Amino acid sequence: MTGTTSYAGLEKRFVAFLIDGIVFIIISFLIVGISLLELFKNPDNELAMYLVLMLMIWWVYCTVLESSSIGKRVVGIIVINLQGNKISFGKATGRYFAKSIFLLFWIVAVLVAAMAPNTFADDSTSPYLYVFFALLLIGIVVLIIGYLMAGFTPEKQALHDIMARCYVVNGRGQSSSISWKPLVGLAVAVLVSKGIFSQVPKTSSSSSTTSQETGSVTSEKTSTPTPTPTPTPTSGSTLDNLFGELIPPPPSVYSLTNGVRELEFASGLTQHQAILSMNGDSGIMLVRLPNGQGGIQKILQKMTLRQSSKGLVIVGENPIDLDTQKASETYVTDNFFIALSPSEPNKITFRNISVHSDNSKVESPVQDNFLGYPVIGIKMESSSQNTEVRIKEVNKDSPAAKADLRVGDIIRSVNGTTVSNVFDVKSQIISSLLFSTISFEINRDGKNISIEVSPECCVTQEQLNQEQSASPASPASP
DSSP states (O other): OTTEEEEOOHHHHHHHHHHHHHHHHHHHHHHHSSOHHHHHTSOSHHHHHHHHHHHHHHHHHHHHTTTOOHHHHHHTEEEEETTSSBOOHHHHHHHHHHHTHHHHHHHHHHHHHHTOTTTTSTTOOOHHHHHHHHHHHHHHHHHHHHHHGGGTSTTOOOHHHHHHTEEEEEESSOOOOOOHHHHHHHHHHHHHHHHHHHTSOOOOOOOOOOOOOSSSOOOOOOOOOOOSSOOOOOOHHHHHHHHSSOBOOOGGGHHHHOEEEEEEEEETTEEEEEEEEEETTEEEEEEEEEOSSSSEEEEEEEEEEEEETTEEEEEEEEEEETTTTEEOSSOOOOEEEEEEOSSOTTOEEEEEEEEOTTSOEEEEEOEEEEEEEEEOOEEEEEOTTSOOEEEEEEOTTSHHHHTTOOTTOEEEEETTEEOOSHHHHHHHHHTSOTTSOEEEEEEETTEEEEEEEOOEEEEOHHHHHHHHHSOTTSOBOO
């Protein structure tokens, strides 16, 4: 191997790696403008774009300098092919991508995390979390083992050297100067990448923190950035522009939307997960979305079913931030177009519509999963004359148990409506709304007591059908 003395040892290669790492950090700062650690605090699409850009920038760095990066020139080592010559651009490209396999695992890990906004919540048990860390760990293992192989192979080849069929050797009389042309190319690539990265929506600087969630139905998602521009609640005039005149719908359509649904939709790059509880023309919806700081923001909205010239719509209003218990000044109220599914006549489909402060309209499809109807966890029985309803069983840790409803209590009225049989009580419970309370007037040992119960989700339609087909006197369990 002309012009060389021996294979480069692991020590020199490590020093060269550190020097190139410093160059990497400088380039990172020039592109991002913040510390790389800030991006890793909240893995999302922004971080994924950063990793892709750095993958390409580092490719330019390692290939235009051909056989010697800045770090290698400083310590006096070069990369050669099997014939002892400097490697070509093509071979340098192959060697680089072999060396960067670990970054591919990291990019996939970040994309997995970005699929679900709650992945990094403190109480998250999301499977995405385990996939994220597994891919991250695999990338680290590949990186470490790939480089350590240089200390144990006869020709001191790392994994990427073996894959690209190259050697790293000590150079004899190698100049430490670098041609200006590759540096100009690298500078241009950095400037282009900075321009691209500046267009990626940045995470919100919201200061809200995660609070206890109202209700029991949740599903964690990986954190993603809050969309720009900054949203504002939708005004009445904007709704008129979106839907036309809104009027109350006929009661015959209530059955299409009654009950509890889990909705998933995106606004910009931000994934939202919501629980929508409707009865008649009114309802409540709890939305979970990332707050931009690795936590979860929870918004509670009043929802109203209306009819327009474009069809049925559910309109959101008065979004309340549950962290502050105040009206949110930034959250865009959610509105949904509703249509009957052409393939399933009794199934409806949703489409989310929101309007931002610059009057831009964001429309996105909605994944809809019907969960059932509210329950409180009791079994009841009617008297033989159907004049009173007695609680027969209270499920442990149920909303009824937490509210102190007891076995033997006689239910007189629910939400101000007098009840005389199990069906009356059950109808009141399943027509209630999640994230609200049901008012019970009961008689306990001759004393009249008022109790408020917050229902949870859910009894399914199949269970209700089974109860309906059973004997009217049989216990029910809403």
